[in-house]
Amino acid sequence: MMWLVLILIAAVFFIVAVANVIIVPEKHVYIVEKLGKFYKAKEAGFFVRIPFFFKITMKVDMREQVYDFPPQPVITGDNVTMHIDTVVYSRVTDAKQYAYGVNNPVSALENLTATTLRNIIGEMVFDHTLTSRDEINRRMCEVLDEATDSWGIKVTRVELKNIEPPVEIKEAMERQMKAEREKRAAILLAEGEKESAIHRAQAMKIRMITEAEAHKESIRLHKEAEAEGVRLLKEAGLSAEQIVRLQSMDAFKKVADGQATKIIIPSDIQGMTGLVNALKESVSDPVPTAEEQKTEPLTEQR
Numbered sequence: 001m002m003w004l005v006l007i008l009i010a011a012v013f014f015i016v017a018v019a020n021v022i023i024v025p026e027k028h029v030y031i032v033e034k035l036g037k038f039y040k041a042k043e044a045g046f047f048v049r050i051p052f053f054f055k056i057t058m059k060v061d062m063r064e065q066v067y068d069f070p071p072q073p074v075i076t077g078d079n080v081t082m083h084i085d086t087v088v089y090s091r092v093t094d095a096k097q098y099a100y101g102v103n104n105p106v107s108a109l110e111n112l113t114a115t116t117l118r119n120i121i122g123e124m125v126f127d128h129t130l131t132s133r134d135e136i137n138r139r140m141c142e143v144l145d146e147a148t149d150s151w152g153i154k155v156t157r158v159e160l161k162n163i164e165p166p167v168e169i170k171e172a173m174e175r176q177m178k179a180e181r182e183k184r185a186a187i188l189l190a191e192g193e194k195e196s197a198i199h200r201a202q203a204m205k206i207r208m209i210t211e212a213e214a215h216k217e218s219i220r221l222h223k224e225a226e227a228e229g230v231r232l233l234k235e236a237g238l239s240a241e242q243i244v245r246l247q248s249m250d251a252f253k254k255v256a257d258g259q260a261t262k263i264i265i266p267s268d269i270q271g272m273t274g275l276v277n278a279l280k281e282s283v284s285d286p287v288p289t290a291e292e293q294k295t296e297p298l299t300e301q302r
Helices: 002-019 095-100 105-121 126-131 133-147 167-235 240-256 269-284 290-301
Strands: 021-024 028-034 037-042 045-048 054-061 065-068 072-075 081-092 153-164
Touching (some): 028 095, 037 095, 054 095, 105 133, 105 153, 133 153
Antiparallel strands (some): 028 037, 028 054, 072 081, 081 153
């Protein structure tokens, strides 16, 4: 019977000893009190707690925490009511101050965020609020970090998650955005038509220049051909007057081939015709050779 009691006492002692061996995880701090008073902030590791003397009152997570607070109604400086929800990033820097500085630190941080947001938005007009998120985030982070310093909390970042304006203002903003889009579309269309007109004008200019250059080249080649013809006529032994008459005859032929209803015939047309016939004969009759020129006088003497 005595052995059974000793075994029971040893078993109870072992269970109590095992139950009071505390292991603190990494990035955590346990607040330990001794007889109701703060004893120590136990960091990662293990320790043996003496029952009835030591008590763990709080387990503090030292990692950075993210708090997504619900939307808060705020009023701008121009009396526009809207709802804004915020996201606060913070971490505990002092476990003792976090445990004893304020009751329910998360609720205190939420209320402080709401009041700070109302104060900052109340100094701005609605349009400025929509375009100044970075400024609002910076000012809130500064105010919250300073206010929570005595709680052992470090606010690292504050973000406005969503800004929800009233329905009437949202509809007006959508109409304004639609008008702006239509305006930009009309401007782009006008610019496109302008560019198209410029390109068409440039293409027409290039075409006219090309046609003018082609006409110029045609006239040059025609004049060169006429000059070559005059040179050949001179080499054939025609005088300048005869060449002019031939050119007049050629011009007369062109006029006769046209659509004119009246044709004025020059008085010297008969002489010009004779000149043309003589030219044909001089071109068609072969030039006598030297032997033929020698034989002709002999024939006449006989």
